[in-house]
Amino acid sequence: MSETNFDVIVLGGGPGGYIAAERLGHAKKKVLLIEAEALGGTCLNVGCIPTKALLGAAKTYDHARHAGAQGVHAPDITVDWAEMQAWKAKTVSTLVGGVGAAEKKAGVTVVKGHGRFDGPGRVTVGEETYSARHVILATGSVPVMPPIPGAADNPAVVDSTGLLAIEEIPARLAVIGGGVIGLEFASLFAMLGSEVTVIEMLPEIVPFMDDDLAAQLRKGLADVSFQLESRVTAIDGGVVRYSAKDGSEQSVEAEVVLMAVGRRPAVQGWGAENTGLEHSGKGVVVDERMRTNLPNVWAVGDVTGRSLLAHAAYRMGEIAAANILDPDAHLRGERMRWNTIPWAVYSNPEAAGIGATESQARAEGRAVGTVTVPGYLSGRFVAEAGVKAPGACKLVYDSTTGQVLGVNVLGTYASETIWGASVVLETELSIHDLRQVVYPHPTVSELIREAAWAAQV
Structure with a gap:
């Protein structure tokens, strides 16, 4: 059995793993990325991206079917599921290829195979053992299948x-x-x-x-x-x-x-059980710098169980990479702030949010103020979705200081609007600060502005 040395080994090629490898590669570190299946992990291959490809196609169909009020008539519109699946497959293959190209450009060595973590600094793939000063664990998650009678081995x-x-x-x-x-x-x-x-x-x-x-x-x-x-x-x-x-x-x-x-962290089958790594069914235990209890061993993404979202995994991967490159990186803000991770539901209508809900803020004992404005206060929302379409923006804030604690958005473009609320929570802006921001008009994002001015502070 031979052994090859690297600066960093990344076990898992999903969003958290491949972004960490890419960042470290561009920083001139010698990086090995190990992935048993296709690069991109669950998100790119059987999660975020294929579902959005199909949802996008379905929304096009739905919009065409209901566009009569806007003067657009498509009486013969049909759906071809096989062609939709082909669109999905093309989208996925294009993006998987893009991840591979990005890793190559960063100088990352990619090995396909089932990696086994053997302890700090050592990972084995088949008969090959690899060593490195740092190991990043990014083994992802798997679907939860509850023990419901009749569910197992049921083709339906x-x-x-x-x-x-x-x-x-x-x-x-x-x-x-x-x-x-x-x-x-x-x-x-x-x-x-x-x-x-x-x-x-x-x-x-x-x-x-x-x-x-x-x-x-x-x-x-x-x-x-x-x-x-x-x-x-x-x-x-x-x-x-x-x-x-x-x-x-x-x-x-x-x-x-x-x-x-739901899904659960994948903490079995790759060595977590036998190496002294602190973990449970809830995931691998990490701190705000993504460090585990083992020296120079890091964990990012779904396997931590902290936030099973691809964009959270991206940020975890970047934080781990930053702290590997510089032990003082956390002093510059390179640490995980778990309360500033946005979420989105790409249904029709969409929904998105970040931070505390009203009930959560009250449970924390905060002096809570809330304000909700309807979607029809946005000119673009009305022009594209109509007055009666579901839509709203709700702000939760500290009624004493005016600090924004949470934002929920419902309706058209919610997923594209919520990033602005992420900046609000990251920088701890107040309702007064939001009122000074200039929003492009007409946009749905103006609902946040309308909510800020409607707040009683």
Whole structure:
């Protein structure tokens, strides 16, 4: 068995891993990136990107079907699922190739294979052992498959990866879980004509979203049937049985059942169990600099369990790289601020948010002020979506200081607007600061300005 030396070994080629490798490579470090499957990880291959490719196509179809009020008529518009799948595949392959090209440009050595972490400074792939001063663990996450009777080995039951690969649009789709993954697929197939039912055990969808706007989002998904506060008890073929909110036993029948109750950190099968690495089912334990309990061993992305979002993984990868390059980088702000990670749901309508919700802020004992403005206060929103389209912006702020604590946005372009709120929370701006910002007109982002001026501070 031979051994090859590097400055940094990155185990996992998803967003957190490949961005860390790229940053370190450009800094002239000798970097090895190990990936068992395709570069890009879950996000690029079977997550964020393929779902957005299909959602984008479905939204084009939906917009055309409902464009009569704008004077656009497309009576013969149809959907070809095979062509949509081809569009998705082309999008993914293009971007996977782009990641590979970026790593090559940065001088990163990429090895395909299942890597095993053997302890600080050592990773094995097959018969080859690699050593380095630093190791970054970026092994990602896997779908949660709860032990529901009848779910295992049931061809009608799929996870998100399986649903992306189905050969035809199901006439009926049952979705177990009303989080981001469940809602995006529910919205996608509802737009394409499927009869969709979402079964969620909590009182409301998207548990980290402000309750008021979550309810508006749910109502905006008018073609989706929601069964809230309902617990799935069994699955028999395509029949999903559940205990409803009123205690009655109900069922829904579907050709496809999506298990979308979330994902969990992948902490097994690559060496975490045998190396003294501090971890649990909730993920690998890290500090704000992405350091683990082992010397010169770092962890980024979903495997930490702190935020299972690709953009959070990007930032974790950048922070780990910065602190590897400079032990004092954290003094310049290169540390993770977990409360400033935005989220987005790319359904139709969209939703996005960042920071504390009203209920969270009150639970923290803050002096809380809130303000909500409707989407129709934005001229562009009305021009493109219409007065009656679901849309709103809610600000949560400290009523004593005016500091903005959280922002939720619902409606057209929400996912493209929320980055501005990220800057607000990162720099701890106040309502007074927001009022001084000039927003381009007409844009949906002006809803944040309208909310700032409507706030009672």
